[in-house]
Amino acid sequence: MDQLTTLCPENSFKYNSTLCACNPGYYYYTKTGRCAALEAAGSGDWVVGTGVGTGPTFLETLLPLGSVESILQSEVAVVRATVVAVLVWLAFCAAVRFGRTDGGRTVWFRLRWKIGCLDHRFATKHLLEEHKVVTKRKTELGGTCSVASWILFVGLVFALLYQIIAKRSIEVHRVRPANAPDLLSFVNDMEFNITTISSMSCLNLRGLENLVVGAPGFIDYKVSRLSSYVSYTCYNTTHGPTISLKCNNCRVPRGNYYISWQFVDLPNNPASSVGFQFNLSAKDHGDDRHVSFVSGTLKSGSYAYDQPVTFRGPELNILKVHLFPQIFSYLDNLKIIQPLFHDFIPGSYLSEVSDLKASVQSFKDGLMNLTLYISYMSDYIVEIDKESIFGIVGFLADIGGLYAFSLVIFLYFLLLCESRIKELRNEDNVMRIIRNQRRAQQNWDKLRKYVKYTWGRSNLNLTCRSGRKRQGSAMIDSLCRTRFLHEKKINIFPAAILTDTIRSTDSDGPISTGFSNV
Numbered sequence: 001m002d003q004l005t006t007l008c009p010e011n012s013f014k015y016n017s018t019l020c021a022c023n024p025g026y027y028y029y030t031k032t033g034r035c036a037a038l039e040a041a042g043s044g045d046w047v048v049g050t051g052v053g054t055g056p057t058f059l060e061t062l063l064p065l066g067s068v069e070s071i072l073q074s075e076v077a078v079v080r081a082t083v084v085a086v087l088v089w090l091a092f093c094a095a096v097r098f099g100r101t102d103g104g105r106t107v108w109f110r111l112r113w114k115i116g117c118l119d120h121r122f123a124t125k126h127l128l129e130e131h132k133v134v135t136k137r138k139t140e141l142g143g144t145c146s147v148a149s150w151i152l153f154v155g156l157v158f159a160l161l162y163q164i165i166a167k168r169s170i171e172v173h174r175v176r177p178a179n180a181p182d183l184l185s186f187v188n189d190m191e192f193n194i195t196t197i198s199s200m201s202c203l204n205l206r207g208l209e210n211l212v213v214g215a216p217g218f219i220d221y222k223v224s225r226l227s228s229y230v231s232y233t234c235y236n237t238t239h240g241p242t243i244s245l246k247c248n249n250c251r252v253p254r255g256n257y258y259i260s261w262q263f264v265d266l267p268n269n270p271a272s273s274v275g276f277q278f279n280l281s282a283k284d285h286g287d288d289r290h291v292s293f294v295s296g297t298l299k300s301g302s303y304a305y306d307q308p309v310t311f312r313g314p315e316l317n318i319l320k321v322h323l324f325p326q327i328f329s330y331l332d333n334l335k336i337i338q339p340l341f342h343d344f345i346p347g348s349y350l351s352e353v354s355d356l357k358a359s360v361q362s363f364k365d366g367l368m369n370l371t372l373y374i375s376y377m378s379d380y381i382v383e384i385d386k387e388s389i390f391g392i393v394g395f396l397a398d399i400g401g402l403y404a405f406s407l408v409i410f411l412y413f414l415l416l417c418e419s420r421i422k423e424l425r426n427e428d429n430v431m432r433i434i435r436n437q438r439r440a441q442q443n444w445d446k447l448r449k450y451v452k453y454t455w456g457r458s459n460l461n462l463t464c465r466s467g468r469k470r471q472g473s474a475m476i477d478s479l480c481r482t483r484f485l486h487e488k489k490i491n492i493f494p495a496a497i498l499t500d501t502i503r504s505t506d507s508d509g510p511i512s513t514g515f516s517n518v
Helices: 058-062 065-071 075-097 107-117 140-166 180-184 353-360 392-420 427-455 474-488 495-504 509-517
Strands: 012-015 019-022 026-029 034-037 047-049 169-177 188-197 210-213 222-225 231-237 240-250 255-264 275-284 291-298 313-328 334-345 367-376 380-388
Touching (some): 019 026, 019 353, 075 107, 107 140, 140 392, 140 427, 188 367, 240 255, 275 313, 275 334, 291 334
Parallel strands (some): 313 367, 313 380
Antiparallel strands (some): 047 291, 169 380, 210 255, 231 240, 275 291, 313 334
8 A cells, every 4th residue: 555645544654755555464455545454354264165065955945944053053052941941940830839828819829730730741649659559640849840841852852853954964985096087077167266465456467377287397397378278367356456267167187287476566556465365166067056165364373473464575475275076976976176275385474564664665575476386186086975864763763762861850850859858749639628628618609699699688697596606617607597598499599509519618528517417
């Protein structure tokens, strides 16, 4: 970056009295008009992948498997969420037990009763005693454990489904020696894009003309025109000039070959760079669905330099790329060349402001060389096949194992609690007694209201004619003065109310005895 101005932006220095240049590790970012660090060009992570895949399956067409995978990022997250849900449920049930029952009138008692009604898995005699019949019983602890076991089972099933979706098959790689006919059958479309992150443009480019095959002094050494093998272009981007090398329907020559170019100083625009971006891809000719690629950004940490640097000088910056022939057997023997970014050998670089200032003020270091070294690993061919690890029998077996696991773990917890805490052994009887008494009181209140609104308030005299207080329950005392009404209008009493009252007072002795005497 150079400006004919006396004011230089941040992270820059002045040279030749009127020009500005960015500090080592910074370049002039035209989008913002400032000196930006290398991180502005990208994350710097290398991304490598085969990129080989097929279209959506029938199951993926019907179900949103992609959405499920994005929600369930990992099995660990699903298991953690399941454990948290179980703990929240157990904490809720423990908190409900501290509430007052108050004869079955409070909301806490109703919640405890409903939790006991959820006891479907453990609704038996939990403490198994010999020579006694196993009785059906529903307890609050059983309902708690039943729901907790279902939560655990459902969570583990979701984790199993995620595992099946994410890892339903494995790739098997086999390596075999390659012969000439096998190598000739690899016809790919390849594209190499290399961006020099800098404030330069394609006007600084020189020397992108030749392709060197082999090494000097060896029998296979030769120099050819680059245009006879690939088509190449240079175009400007916001991060610097990009060299694009394309080869359509081509066979990669065996051995090693080199493509070199350089950037030179222009007036008010010295040749320098802070890093490189690369994107290398290959695909079978005529098949646009399957692509092998490697991409990333080279920065200071990529080549063992912790401090920011600027590349400038005569020494070569070498990008080493390996090409591997691969055959995908599960895709009708699809043949793709896999590019692999193997190494980066840095050339001349500067890390101090004073050194960079002295370099841009002289013309002897006014260039930056870059070489793409490509090695075709043609001795062996990698054959890739997929083996499915998913089957309906294995899936059902996994489901059964998860069900048994969730059942056994909470059954053990339930038995452990009942064996150590004696109050839990008869909690179902206590809850039923409270509920029956509450129902009997409600039915008795209904009966009193019926008598009140049928015969009037004057007939509800709670004392007997003889003046002697009757012994027994409250119901007997209330009905002793209305016996003649019962005898006169016996058909008026609704049978349903009396029946419900008698049924609801089976556990209340005095009330039942009172009705038998009416």
